[in-house]
Amino acid sequence: MAVYKRTYKTYDGPLTPAWSRFGVVARYSFSTLFKSRIFTIFTMLCFVPVFFAIAWMYVIHSPLVQQMLGVRMGSALQINNQWFSQLLWAQAWMGFMLATAATPGMVSRDFANHALQLYLCRPLSRLEYLVGKISVIAVLLSAVTWIPGLLLFALQAQLESHGWAWDHLYLIGSIVLSGWLWIAVISLLMLALSVWVKWRIAATGLILGVFFLMPGFAEAFNAILRTKWGRVFNLPYVLNLIWEQIYRVDPRFGHINYINRLPMWSAWATVLTVCLISAWLLNQKLKAREVERG
Amino acid sequence: MKQLESLRTFLREAPWHFWTTQLIAVMQIELKKNFLRRRSIWIYLVALAPVLLIGAHAIDSPMGRRCNIEEDTRILAGIFQLFYLRLGIFFGCMGLFTWLFRGEIVEKSLHYYFLAPVRRELLVVGKYLAGMMTAVFFFGLSIFLSFALMYGHFGPAGKAYVFSGPGLGQLMSYMGVTVLACVGYGSLFVALSLVIKNPILPGAAVLVWETFHPVFPSMLQKLSIMFYLRQLCPVPLQPEGLLALFTVIAEPVSPWLAVPGLLVLSTAILVFACMRIRKMEISYLAD
Amino acid sequence: MTTNNRIVFENVSKFYGEVLGVNRVNLSVPSGVTSLVGPNGSGKTTLMNLMTGLARPTQGSISVLGLSVDDPEELFRRVGYCTQFDSFPKGVTGYEFVYQSLKLRGIATNDAHRLAKEAIDRVNLWEVAHRKVAGYSKGMRQRIRLAQSIAHHPTVLVLDEPLNGLDPMARAESIALFEALGKEGLHVIISSHVLHEVDKISDQVVLMSYGYVIAEGEIHGVRNEVKEHPMQILVRCSQPNLLASRLFSQDHVVEAKLNHDGQGVLVRTLDAGEFYLLLNRVVLEEDIALEAVAPADDDVNSLYQYLIGGGGKV
Numbered sequence A: 001m002a003v004y005k006r007t008y009k010t011y012d013g014p015l016t017p018a019w020s021r022f023g024v025v026a027r028y029s030f031s032t033l034f035k036s037r038i039f040t041i042f043t044m045l046c047f048v049p050v051f052f053a054i055a056w057m058y059v060i061h062s063p064l065v066q067q068m069l070g071v072r073m074g075s076a077l078q079i080n081n082q083w084f085s086q087l088l089w090a091q092a093w094m095g096f097m098l099a100t101a102a103t104p105g106m107v108s109r110d111f112a113n114h115a116l117q118l119y120l121c122r123p124l125s126r127l128e129y130l131v132g133k134i135s136v137i138a139v140l141l142s143a144v145t146w147i148p149g150l151l152l153f154a155l156q157a158q159l160e161s162h163g164w165a166w167d168h169l170y171l172i173g174s175i176v177l178s179g180w181l182w183i184a185v186i187s188l189l190m191l192a193l194s195v196w197v198k199w200r201i202a203a204t205g206l207i208l209g210v211f212f213l214m215p216g217f218a219e220a221f222n223a224i225l226r227t228k229w230g231r232v233f234n235l236p237y238v239l240n241l242i243w244e245q246i247y248r249v250d251p252r253f254g255h256i257n258y259i260n261r262l263p264m265w266s267a268w269a270t271v272l273t274v275c276l277i278s279a280w281l282l283n284q285k286l287k288a289r290e291v292e293r294g
Numbered sequence B: 001m002k003q004l005e006s007l008r009t010f011l012r013e014a015p016w017h018f019w020t021t022q023l024i025a026v027m028q029i030e031l032k033k034n035f036l037r038r039r040s041i042w043i044y045l046v047a048l049a050p051v052l053l054i055g056a057h058a059i060d061s062p063m064g065r066r067c068n069i070e071e072d073t074r075i076l077a078g079i080f081q082l083f084y085l086r087l088g089i090f091f092g093c094m095g096l097f098t099w100l101f102r103g104e105i106v107e108k109s110l111h112y113y114f115l116a117p118v119r120r121e122l123l124v125v126g127k128y129l130a131g132m133m134t135a136v137f138f139f140g141l142s143i144f145l146s147f148a149l150m151y152g153h154f155g156p157a158g159k160a161y162v163f164s165g166p167g168l169g170q171l172m173s174y175m176g177v178t179v180l181a182c183v184g185y186g187s188l189f190v191a192l193s194l195v196i197k198n199p200i201l202p203g204a205a206v207l208v209w210e211t212f213h214p215v216f217p218s219m220l221q222k223l224s225i226m227f228y229l230r231q232l233c234p235v236p237l238q239p240e241g242l243l244a245l246f247t248v249i250a251e252p253v254s255p256w257l258a259v260p261g262l263l264v265l266s267t268a269i270l271v272f273a274c275m276r277i278r279k280m281e282i283s284y285l286a287d
Numbered sequence C: 001m002t003t004n005n006r007i008v009f010e011n012v013s014k015f016y017g018e019v020l021g022v023n024r025v026n027l028s029v030p031s032g033v034t035s036l037v038g039p040n041g042s043g044k045t046t047l048m049n050l051m052t053g054l055a056r057p058t059q060g061s062i063s064v065l066g067l068s069v070d071d072p073e074e075l076f077r078r079v080g081y082c083t084q085f086d087s088f089p090k091g092v093t094g095y096e097f098v099y100q101s102l103k104l105r106g107i108a109t110n111d112a113h114r115l116a117k118e119a120i121d122r123v124n125l126w127e128v129a130h131r132k133v134a135g136y137s138k139g140m141r142q143r144i145r146l147a148q149s150i151a152h153h154p155t156v157l158v159l160d161e162p163l164n165g166l167d168p169m170a171r172a173e174s175i176a177l178f179e180a181l182g183k184e185g186l187h188v189i190i191s192s193h194v195l196h197e198v199d200k201i202s203d204q205v206v207l208m209s210y211g212y213v214i215a216e217g218e219i220h221g222v223r224n225e226v227k228e229h230p231m232q233i234l235v236r237c238s239q240p241n242l243l244a245s246r247l248f249s250q251d252h253v254v255e256a257k258l259n260h261d262g263q264g265v266l267v268r269t270l271d272a273g274e275f276y277l278l279l280n281r282v283v284l285e286e287d288i289a290l291e292a293v294a295p296a297d298d299d300v301n302s303l304y305q306y307l308i309g310g311g312g313k314v
């Protein structure tokens, strides 16, 4: 064909920067998620404990309100590291439920509609795809865990003064660290399980199984074999251990049984193993393979 | 009176033989799926995990050298209530029974059933029965093996406990409770899977409900499957710590009430499922 | 003409939420081969799902040979439906697939084996019948599903795009099979998005577009109806009244009316070529100033072109 006759041109207009492309995946996942009214309502509900916490803070710091309500708050109800630890632990589980509702569908849709192949044959690597999906979970979890945590910390510092903030400065680190630990474990594990089984329902069931059935198995293990090591299968327990360490909660007052607890190193090792296995699974299973016979 | 009469005619003239044939065909297809497919492997794992543990224990302490019967009986009771009833059978039934219909929708094969001259209600019943048989087989077998290993490794003492002591009766009770649990949870999850696209999340809510129902008023408690089952467990658990909440029975109910109560509850749920499926449409949109 | 041997739609509408599936369909389908023809998304599948109870009408009622679609037990002894879903129960062989569905119908083992073999033979798949369906090619899958839907000797056979994915040989064989079944007195309902593919064997056709039935009847009638479908042309000019009166006296002009804004004439004509010649003459004779001449209903025309014409294209 003569060169002058060639009128077809490939697109050579401006491109968005390559590093930002994962955002496309994230954006569309978000818009699909919040199309569901139930999910939106549920997300709202996740902030309810935070509002209660704020109200609580005000009541504690306002003798006037206490008088009006006819209660007297002793010093036993101090807001301290334990208070933050427990509040954020509760929030973390809220976030867990959000992620359980969101993750399997987010992945299974891409598999079911053969979208994964399309994503990956564009200049979007598997890693970018993953980062896109993880960022969705990270944003959701951040919004219900460490961000409100920091706001509450600021509010408390404001209300308390007298060097409270200075004494508890480490809590900033605890809040952020615990938040991101949770995000890392939850997002990797849930994505790995979702990518592995591909079906939304099965993946949701599997996630719940890992978090609730496995602990039951772990306790049975301990009871029958008279040991404590079965607990390494009990992910909530292990995470709780680490959580209380991060918040410097005195083991005697934490809500984990003081006797017979696992040593900290094994808790960290378990979490690390879970993350590594998840990463390995993702590497194995997140592939754009398809067999279609015509 | 007239309605009663028409019901009588219906019952007399219904093509029972034809329905039975179809029911058996549905069950055959479903049973094959439940037992033989590679995807069913998880249920083998969930059901048989405690057997492995108890097997390990039996090897670890031959002839009960490092344990005693009372303690092991208590442990078995704990495992039955906390692992089997609350988790294993719950999750097992959740997986099995939601997959009965949801699985067909995911695999886009439900229309083959809907295009057969089979009453849709019959389909629900057939699938439910097949699920029941699967669940009862796996968990019944698992409990039987657990029991056998637990007392078997005591040698003659264990034998005495089982055959001249309370052992056999306990085994029967365990089996009975297992069957009832499958009946109850099975109907619940079949119904849920016909109502909601992703029945696992409400399933989790049910788990929370079943776990915490003792703290609710007794009227509401009766709407929980665990309420009936707990009363039928043969060996009471010592309440300690958080477990106290789950093991204390506020208002005991006799087995003569608990069993029919549970059956009535399950039947009602199944009837609801049958009503739902009549209105069901096929549309395999990606969910 | 009783309704007991017809498939009757009475004022049937189906909405999927906001989306229109089909709207106000009135049909009465006699036996023989009937083709539902229309572009993608025109509501063919919806109509078929409605007549087999896989979907429920938002409004209206449907009866198949006098039976309600809510009574699967009676209905599906008479009806076979080969859907557009290219999916199978997991792990079955072609033979098991057909056999299982016969068993489900309550047919005794021996008969089920005989009927399964007969049906698979009819679609020429006996050689591969004992291989797993997962390993079939698209055309084989299409045909085994066809076998499944005819195995129990239905009197109404509903086939959703049964020629999709077939090679020319298999296509010819399938068409011959449908024709034979139609001759045997079945109701065979076939959907397709190209009319010429099925028109030779169709006793009647139903043309659909955007959820509406736009033409229906015996094939020649529909063809002529479409061919004679008047074309609408909007003429914008200085003296619309005068033009209209001159045009109106012609045979091929069905209708000439003033456009609603009074600035033009809307003409419906059966012969566009003749009309343009006439227009030239009138404009010259009467000294009319023309602003614009344009077909007013391109959409409908191109649709008919698409449905009827396009002889060689698929």
Ligand SMILES: Nc1ncnc2c1ncn2[C@@H]1O[C@H](COP(=O)(O)OP(=O)(O)O)[C@@H](O)[C@H]1O
Pocket: B282, B283, B284, B285, C016, C019, C020, C021, C022, C038, C039, C040, C041, C042, C043, C044, C045, C046, C047
């Ligand atoms: N399950 C469904 N949910 C929502 N819309 C649907 C569904 N099925 C079909 N539709 C819509 O109904 C219209 C008709 O579709 P369909 O009957 O499949 O057309 P055809 O088979 O002629 O291609 C289309 O606009 C389609 O998008």
Ligand SMILES: [Mg+2]
Pocket: C041, C044, C045, C046, C084, C160
């Ligand atoms: Mg279609």
